[in-house]
Amino acid sequence: MSFTEIRNEYERGELGYASLLELRPRSNYANLVGIVTSFKSPKKSRGTDYVGSTVITDPKSDSAGGSAVVINYFKSSVELLPKVMKIGDVLFCKEVKIQPFGNKTQAISTKSSSWMVLDGALNSEAFTKSSNFVSHECDFKIAQWMKEWWLAKDAPLSVPVIKEYIPPRSQRLTLKLSQVKPLTFFDFIGEVVKVSPGHFPSCIEIQLTDYTTNHSLPVTSRNIEDPYAVYGPRVVQCLLWDENVEIGEKLSIGSYVLMRNLNAKISPMGYLEFKLHGDKRARQNSEPNVMLLDKSHPQVADLNRQKKEFLHEANIEFSRNIAEGIGLDNNQITVIKHTSQIPTSIDDIINHTEVNGKFRIRARLTDYMPEKIEDFARPYCTNCNKSLLPTREQFTQCPECSFAMSKYSFIYMFALLLEDRSRSTLPVYLYGKDARNFFDGLPPTNLYADQETRNALQQRFRKLWDGPRLTPYNGLWFDCCIKSYTVTDEDGGLVKRYRMFDTTLLYQL
Numbered sequence: 382m383s384f385t386e387i388r389n390e391y392e393r394g395e396l397g398y399a400s401l402l403e404l405r406p407r408s409n410y411a412n413l414v415g416i417v418t419s420f421k422s423p424k425k426s427r428g429t430d431y432v433g434s435t436v437i438t439d440p441k442s443d444s445a446g447g448s449a450v451v452i453n454y455f456k457s458s459v460e461l462l463p464k465v466m467k468i469g470d471v472l473f474c475k476e477v478k479i480q481p482f483g484n485k486t487q488a489i490s491t492k493s494s495s496w497m498v499l500d501g502a503l504n505s506e507a508f509t510k511s512s513n514f515v516s517h518e519c520d521f522k523i524a525q526w527m528k529e530w531w532l533a534k535d536a537p538l539s540v541p542v543i544k545e546y547i548p549p550r551s552q553r554l555t556l557k558l559s560q561v562k563p564l565t566f567f568d569f570i571g572e573v574v575k576v577s578p579g580h581f582p583s584c585i586e587i588q589l590t591d592y593t594t595n596h597s598l599p600v601t602s603r604n605i606e607d608p609y610a611v612y613g614p615r616v617v618q619c620l621l622w623d624e625n626v627e628i629g630e631k632l633s634i635g636s637y638v639l640m641r642n643l644n645a646k647i648s649p650m651g652y653l654e655f656k657l658h659g660d661k662r663a664r665q666n667s668e669p670n671v672m673l674l675d676k677s678h679p680q681v682a683d684l685n686r687q688k689k690e691f692l693h694e695a696n697i698e699f700s701r702n703i704a705e706g707i708g709l710d711n712n713q714i715t716v717i718k719h720t721s722q723i724p725t726s727i728d729d730i731i732n733h734t735e736v737n738g739k740f741r742i743r744a745r746l747t748d749y750m751p752e753k754i755e756d757f758a759r760p761y762c763t764n765c766n767k768s769l770l771p772t773r774e775q776f777t778q779c780p781e782c783s784f785a786m787s788k789y790s791f792i793y794m795f796a797l798l799l800e801d802r803s804r805s806t807l808p809v810y811l812y813g814k815d816a817r818n819f820f821d822g823l824p825p826t827n828l829y830a831d832q833e834t835r836n837a838l839q840q841r842f843r844k845l846w847d848g849p850r851l852t853p854y855n856g857l858w859f860d861c862c863i864k865s866y867t868v869t870d871e872d873g874g875l876v877k878r879y880r881m882f883d884t885t886l887l888y889q890l
Contacts, residue, residue: 391526411488413474415442419436433453467501469501471499471524473514476494477490554568558593559595561617570681572638573638574611583623585629586621587629588618594615598613608698608699625657632671632673714859715884727800743801744861750798756828757795758827791827792813807879
């Protein structure tokens with residue numbers, strides 16, 4: 382079947398999917414497919430689920446100037462949401478509910494909804510799907526047709542992650558930061574530390590490191606809020622111009638990059654800086670001068686080694702300061718047991734292959750559940766090992782097994798959404814002994830009835846969150862220990878989750 386035949390049958394609705402242009406609010410349920418034009422990282426909804434929001438379009442809707450369709454997918458776990466990785470991916474959704482949203486149309490998942498995501502790269506056959514999605518041969522033909530259409534229409538730039546060795550394009554050397562001298566052209570492999578708009582039009586400014594030191598860079602003091610942040614002569618400013626700006630805007634903190642044809646100069650402030658201008662030859666050959674590298678890429682092995690050494694030295698200094706009482710100030714709000722463990726990024730935790738991993742991270746709180754602190758403690762029956770919904774009433778016996786319960790029959794159960802320096806997030810659960818240890822031994826009780834304990838808990842929690850909920854809040858950074866484990870989801874599969882342990886929130890009267 383040719384692409385023309387696929388397009389005609391799709392637009393007539395003969396392939397089992399509704400054309401996005403023909404959707405109308407309150408048209409009940411539909412099967413949809415489209416190219417991802419934007420998406421948001423999964424986050425906790427106002428209820429108990431997680432939500433992933435994705436915007437899709439298709440050729441007919443796009444050519445007619447029609448609005449793209451927003452799909453909001455809800456599931457009890459992040460792992461059950463559609464695995465959209467980048468703009469240009471193809472998303473299939475079946476049995477989604479169509480409803481109005483303002484003057485637009487949106488789709489909402491239901492219990493019977495299913496999904497499949499195909500990699501947007503033209504020759505890639507990689508895909509992920511939910512356990513209840515039944516795919517057919519025509520689905521992959523639709524996806525290929527849409528990918529070719531999207532790539533042919535000068536789609537917004539996406540930055541691929543390179544995993545294979547990249548041969549040098551010229552005799553130009555790939556230098557470490559410690560080797561760079563002014564007035565030289567070179568290639569560079571480093572980690573993105575910061576991304577911000579430049580001081581000039583059509584320019585973006587990023588900060589890079591490879592964890593080596595160059596004495597032509599300014600000497601700055603260590604960040605007391607984050608003793609593991611790279612600083613001083615290990616960090617260089619890099620200005621991106623022309624076509625490199627669009628790629629630079631898509632870089633995130635913690636990304637590993639290969640930059641070609643950098644020019645080292647001395648800034649007006651007298652320090653070393655990198656510049657990357659447009660490259661006509663690179664544009665003609667479709668070879669970008671900025672490329673993302675996978676963290677397992679063979680060309681970043683030395684960078685990973687330098688980073689590990691830096692974190693090890695920073696951890697020794699931090700542990701020594703704690704032992705001597707130097708680090709115990711208003712910026713330290715937790716105490717952990719595993720101080721010899723080097724901090725790990727959230728991305729590395731999520732990508733860790735072992736089921737029962739233990740990690741140390743430095744993060745801050747961006748959200749929490751339940752919404753009311755009174756619900757942080759729940760009635761708990763030790764006989765049948767079940768928790769009950771929080772209420773002002775005091776249970777004298779368990780409704781499930783009739784076992785006697787007292788005012789001490791409570792357990793902490795709550796979740797924190799943590800964010801690290803790269804803006805990656807991780808939902809972390811606290812319950813039982815780990816949660817009680819987190820609150821420095823404060824016992825769980827009926828927080829609706831016990832005002833004294835509730836006030837004490839609020840004072841402790843204010844260390845983490847001292848602002849209105851559901852508003853942007855830049856809390857203090859803190860260290861904590863995390864371990865992964867698995868649970869069985871509603872479809873019978875194993876889902877990885879994370880809980881906090883051996884971490885105590887400092888509290889002073």
